[in-house]
Amino acid sequence: MGMGSDMYRQQILDHYKNPRNYGELEDATFEHVGENPMCGDTLKLFVKLEDDDETIQHVSFIGDGCAISQASASLLSQELGGMTLEEVRAMERDDIMDLLGVEVSPMRIKCAVLAEKVAQDGAAIYQGDKELDETTTED
Ligand code: FES
Numbered sequence: 024m025g026m027g028s029d030m031y032r033q034q035i036l037d038h039y040k041n042p043r044n045y046g047e048l049e050d051a052t053f054e055h056v057g058e059n060p061m062c063g064d065t066l067k068l069f070v071k072l073e074d075d076d077e078t079i080q081h082v083s084f085i086g087d088g089c090a091i092s093q094a095s096a097s098l099l100s101q102e103l104g105g106m107t108l109e110e111v112r113a114m115e116r117d118d119i120m121d122l123l124g125v126e127v128s129p130m131r132i133k134c135a136v137l138a139e140k141v142a143q144d145g146a147a148i149y150q151g152d153k154e155l156d157e158t159t160t161e162d
Contacts (some may be wrong), residue, residue, distance in 0.1 A: 031124030038094035048083040053077075055145030057158035059133050064088030066096055068141045070103075070149075076151055077107045084138070091123070091131050095139035098122045108146040114139060133160035 048054075049068035056067045066086035073080045082100040090130055102122060103111060119139045120127065127135045138159050147153035 028125055034098075035090055035094040035123065038097035039090040042081045042084075042093055043099040044081070044097065045085065046083050047085060048081065051083075053145055053149040055141055055158065057137055057141035057144070059092065059137055059160045059161070060089070061133060061160070062089070064092050064134070064137070066092065066137055066141050068096070068100075068138070068145055070142075070145060072108075073103060077109070078111065079103050079106050079108070079111070082142070088137070089131075089134050091127065091134040092137045095123060095135050099138045099142060103142065104136055108150055111146045112143050113151075114143065136160065 048071055049050040050071060051069035052072040054067060054069045055157040057067065066084060066088065066090045069083045070079060072078065082103045084096045084100055086096055099119065099122065116136055116139070119136055123135055137160055138158065141145060144153060144155055148155055
């Protein structure tokens with residue numbers, strides 16, 4: 024789709040080179056890690072909740088991975104502030120694809136969804152609904 028998709032490609036590169044909310048969060052309420060076992064790329068997400076214990080105040084991340092996985096984490100970190108853990112857990116794959124704004128080949132879909140899966144598992148674990156040491160894109 025011509026210019027539209029070029030714009031999104033540039034956005035992905037920009038978020039990859041200058042990731043937003045990159046770094047550890049000292050006062051995180053919880054954190055969670057994930058990995059794409061196909062490539063070994065990793066992501067760790069830090070979530071700070073408001074006093075209500077369910078609304079996200081701030082998200083940061085550290086990671087080592089491809090442009091799509093890291094840009095997804097950066098874009099997602101900007102979206103999650105103000106959302107509740109329930110809303111995060113209800114997100115769908117299309118939501119992250121909409122954020123990325125480009126067609127992602129089947130090979131790269133796992134790159135794209137890693138951050139969302141880590142956020143969702145982290146939220147479920149924190150709320151006591153899941154037991155898991157590490158998220159992988161295989162599940
Ligand atoms: Fe590893 Fe994309 S190639 S997450």
